[in-house]
């Protein structure tokens with residue numbers, strides 16, 4: 001790969017050139033920057049906000065990690081690597097980032113959540129136990145799921161600390177020589193057969209390769225993703241338990257459950273003394289991330305409190321904290337990890353559909369592989385853009401290099 005050098009742009013200003021530029025320093029971008037820098041590449045990371053910040057998808061103190069992946073068994077191998085890389089990051093950072101509580105995937109016996117978790121567990125030989133709602137309550141008394149609910153307990157589930165993880169990836173990248181600029185928005189990018197460039201709110205840069213990890217803003221930077229990476233408003237609540245001792249990490253596994261009211265996820269009290277929960281696809285609100293309503297309204301809280309009152313009555317007290325956040329949904333809710341279809345020097349990580357955080361560490365490794373070798377040893381067939389043939393927008397992305405633009 002090309003080394004670092006400087007060139008002049010058409011206005012005679014110096015253009016700094018890198019091996020790789022990473023756009024977005026949230027969960028995926030900070031991990032990508034870390035892996036690239038540790039492979040000895042000269043890298044620049046750019047974010048329009050700070051690291052961390054609360055406008056995207058990677059804030060809110062905790063994120064579930066679970067191995068019995070009901071969404072598809074393909075994720076399990078990636079998760080095993082993710083766990084290894086999170087533990088490695090903890091060693092580098094000298095702090096605990098991953099907490100093990102066990103995980104519950106529950107729902108009707110023939111529903112996708114329980115049956116998918118069971119399938120992944122059996123296919124991959126994961127340790128697991130199946131129990132009824134009653135048995136689950138006896139084991140973990142904070143849970144009051146209906147008697148007939150099928151519950152799969154997997155002991156390796158737990159949670160990550162996303163803001164700390166993003167900072168640990170960034171610090172590790174910087175220690176390996178990466179440059180990172182926050183408060184610098186990428187306005188335009190392009191690629192030719194020989195190089196890539198980005199124009200930001202402050203300057204222009206060139207690179208051999210470009211990685212776009214823009215989260216909810218993905219389709220603003222990559223118009224081809226319009227309709228394939230759709231931002232959606234989400235709400236999180238931390239409710240004060242009447243019996244806090246039932247909602248500690250030692251006694252309360254993280255969960256993903258399918259009930260009459262929809263699919264919900266939840267975590268034990270940690271840092272905030274509240275039972276944390278959210279509804280997957282909260283109120284189905286498709287939004288523009290630049291104009292999303294970021295206040296939490298009474299009806300948002302009621303929706304979450306109603307679920308808690310019915311299934312976790314000892315955890316359904318007053319709200320201690322609430323937050324909005326953004327999902328970025330792909331049509332099949334599987335990720336988008338691929339090279340750009342028209343610009344093979346550009347790699348894309350997008351469409352994490354509300355379940356991506358646990359994979360940041362391995363996605364960083366995959367993006368670094370795609371930059372270095374245009375391929376990866378990881379199985380990413382499920383995540384290729386080609387599966388959406390005929391879907392999404394086919395508007396052209398900017399293609400010209402800075403010298404051809406003006």
Ligand SMILES: Cc1cc2nc3c(=O)[nH]c(=O)nc-3n(C[C@H](O)[C@H](O)[C@H](O)COP(=O)(O)OP(=O)(O)OC[C@H]3O[C@@H](n4cnc5c(N)ncnc54)[C@H](O)[C@@H]3O)c2cc1C
Nearest residue numbers: 024026027028048056057058064186215325352356357358
């Ligand atoms: C409420 C909620 C709960 C969730 N719970 C879980 C969970 O329990 N477990 C789990 O695994 N996943 C969970 N997820 C999903 C997970 O958090 C996301 O999939 C993940 O954080 C996505 O990371 P990202 O890097 O794509 O996005 P982000 O972390 O948002 O990063 C994108 C970055 O790109 C930057 N950017 C955008 N445009 C530009 C530009 N033009 N120039 C420069 N920078 C730009 C943004 O500022 C941002 O920092 C949850 C998500 C939400 C919202």
